[in-house]
Amino acid sequence: KAGVTQTPRYLIKTRGQQVTLSCSPISGHRSVSWYQQTPGQGLQFLFEYFSETQRNKGNFPGRFSGRQFSNSRSEMNVSTLELGDSALYLCASSLWPGGDQPQHFGDGTRLSIL
Amino acid sequence: TQLLEQSPQFLSIQEGENLTVYCNSSSVFSSLQWYRQEPGEGPVLLVTVVTGGEVKKLKRLTFQFGDARKDSSLHITAAQPGDTGLYLCAGQEAGGANNLFFGTGTRLTVIP
Numbered sequence: 531k532a533g534v535t536q537t538p539r540y541l542i543k544t545r546g547q548q549v550t551l552s553c554s555p556i557s558g559h560r561s562v563s564w565y566q567q568t569p570g571q572g573l574q575f576l577f578e579y580f581s582e583t584q585r586n587k588g589n590f591p592g593r594f595s596g597r598q599f600s601n602s603r604s605e606m607n608v609s610t611l612e613l614g615d616s617a618l619y620l621c622a623s624s625l626w627p628g629g630d631q632p633q634h635f636g637d638g639t640r641l642s643i644l
Numbered sequence: 645t646q647l648l649e650q651s652p653q654f655l656s657i658q659e660g661e662n663l664t665v666y667c668n669s670s671s672v673f674s675s676l677q678w679y680r681q682e683p684g685e686g687p688v689l690l691v692t693v694v695t696g697g698e699v700k701k702l703k704r705l706t707f708q709f710g711d712a713r714k715d716s717s718l719h720i721t722a723a724q725p726g727d728t729g730l731y732l733c734a735g736q737e738a739g740g741a742n743n744l745f746f747g748t749g750t751r752l753t754v755i756p
Binding site for chain 1: 674675677679684685686687688689692694732734735736737742743744745746747748749
């Protein structure tokens with residue numbers, strides 16, 4: 531069974547640019563969550579999507595947005611990039627939404643802002 | 645302020661030693677999960693505990709959920725180099741937001 535696939539694995543951008551990250555969940559999983567991981571803050575919840583609807587959102591500015599498609603694939607977008615956005619962005623899928631569901635993580639996209 | 649505090653933050657031990665990692669909070673959790681993350685990879689789920697006082701064993705790993713569902717511990721017996729990694733606890737706050745909060749992490753290094 532294929533796992534969660536995130537693309538690209540690495541990305542280098544400059545301040546002010548925007549970026550789109552992609553996540554393909556495990557087949558049959560309908561919920562997708564996004565997390566930001568940094569050495570200082572650890573894993574921080576960004577948002578969760580289920581049935582193409584955002585169900586939960588973490589404490590991040592509006593520059594961070596996402597969407598989910600009818601095949602459950604998800605994208606997240608960060609606009610007007612700042613140096614502090616450098617991080618590992620992780621996507622996780624689960625059968626159903628909710629914090630009690632086991633999360634199956636991809637290997638992440640490492641975003642570096644110059 | 646982190647909802648879930650883990651201790652210790654870093655741990656370096658010799659192969660064969662035992663260790664315990666703690667995950668503490670002032671909040672009550674409806675469930676708690678433990679993950680292990682290796683460099684360059686995403687976290688992998690080890691176990692989920694849902695009942696206060698629950699103990700689960702996974703080979704040399706023993707997980708316990710506190711009676712009040714505010715804390716948890718992970719005990720590793722006879723650690724091996726393959727146990728090296730970042731250990732993360734994560735929980736859904738009871739009656740709170742319906743998303744997962746992750747702990748601050750414990751980075752374990754087992755020296756051969």
